[in-house]
Amino acid sequence: MGTTIQNLSLNSSDFGGTLYEGCNEILSLTKPELITGIHESYLKAGCDIIETNTFGGTPLVLKEYNLNEKTYEINYCAAKLARIAADKYTSQEKPRFVAGSIGPTTKAISVTGGITYDELKQNFYEQAKGLYKGGVDYFLLETCQDTRNIKAALTAIDQLFSEMQDIIPIAISATIEPTGTMLAGQTIEALLASLAHRDLLYLGLNCATGPAFMTDAIRTLSDLSPFYVSCVPNAGLPDENGCYLETPQ
Template sequence: MKIEDILKERIMVLDGAMGTMIQRHPLEEKDFRNEQLKDHPHPLKGNNDLLSITRPDIIKEIHRQYFEAGSDIVETNTFGSTWVAQADYHLEFLVYEINYQSARIAKEVAAEFTQKEPHKPRFVAGSMGPTTKLASMSPDVNNPGYRAITFDQLAAAFKEQAKGLMDGGADLLLLETITDTLNVKAALFAIQELFDEMGRKIPVMVSGTITDASGRILSGQTADAFLISVSHVPLLSIGLNCAMGAAALRPYLQVLDEKAPFFVSAYPNAGLPNEFGHYDQTPDEMAAEVEEYLKEGLVNIVGGCCGSTPDHIRSIAAIAARYTPRKKESLKEAS
């Protein structure tokens, strides 16, 4: 069954945080190394994407917990798996392998659950984070014209990542936590080029991040402007994730609901972090805030970002099952 058909029938559930779950494991430097990396001269601890290669057992178990909690879609452990981000660890040479293996192990777990419940197929979304560099803003306040990276460099980085994810079996590509629209435009350009070269395509999801109460992403665009900037590509969904808790995202989701010709997604953080950087919002509290989206018919896909766990997803999934999804066709005709 195609995901587009399922999204017309019911609200689909994305997974929760990967990093939050990895932090539950007391990992040491040795967990981030294998035979190939045993003599790598730079520290690797904290490079969580690398665990897909060095500790796939941990990543597979996290995927399994989210599927058991009610997720229809899990994200690959590849948020920082471009050469741009992996350069911090001097691991540019491993980028394709990290993406390929991350997609492969997620797909293995998804296939297990789909086999057990054929009426509820499970999907893998290839996570493509924003990288560590901005294309439309300078990191140097004294030199506003400076750019740390070019559009072409970003496009090449995203293309390599997308190929690894597709070769590994990803069903979707999810460009997420977008803070700079020019970065995602480079990614979309690269993905369309890759689709042409491979002779096949998979659905693409885009999810931006509203950084504060101004209602803008970091590079300055409102939700409306952000939507317009990426609407030239036939997306599966447009949405928002991370940054703020569920309640704070609602007015921006209302904008997307009104104007987007695509399905709409939302996966907020579990509230705001406390002074120690921990998220205190309980599963029931988070689900109650997400329910407000569902009552208004704003979304087609819901899940969780930072601080969310399988318990949060379980509560969200239980509530999502009671509601019908946002209807995009009628809105598309009206716009």
């Protein structure tokens, strides 16, 4: 979603003004037809799952644009846009699903500090509530860099489930550094150990520096994980012009 938006060469008016320029999440409110178009382009290409435009949808991230008070609205509307698009392309033979994207925020308890566990939990709760109410099929905690952040997010989601008296699936996708660990230093084995008690839809890896650097980690995950395994690599690293040299092939 983010890379596709960047390729559209948008200006400040698309975001609702210079104050919000660069906040992709606000586009679900200011340019809903643009976000719908992106969703539909992936659905037309045959995607089974689309993600909501909410990678930076916690109050913590939105506060950088003075949009933290719109957390619920942004996440709810983003989920609705994805839900409508997915339903439009759903058939009995090929159902389509919506993943509620929950990014890592700009704080990692074990790395950056500057935030408490309870504060982080509240941030994830506010985002998850909007996504749930908007109709996502499951939560996707993605680009995870710290197991303590993951724990805060899961605790927040558990609280939401208790209040809603409902449960939807949860998937987790972490990012591994070239060192072979998460940013906070945890290994694949440590990640698995911290999540062994959960009932996850799948556990996987995303982003990083391209597929070549993910093979060992994916192999370890496949050997040890009791869950389904996902792999969504970046297209390598961008060159000096911001272009990615990796291809689908």
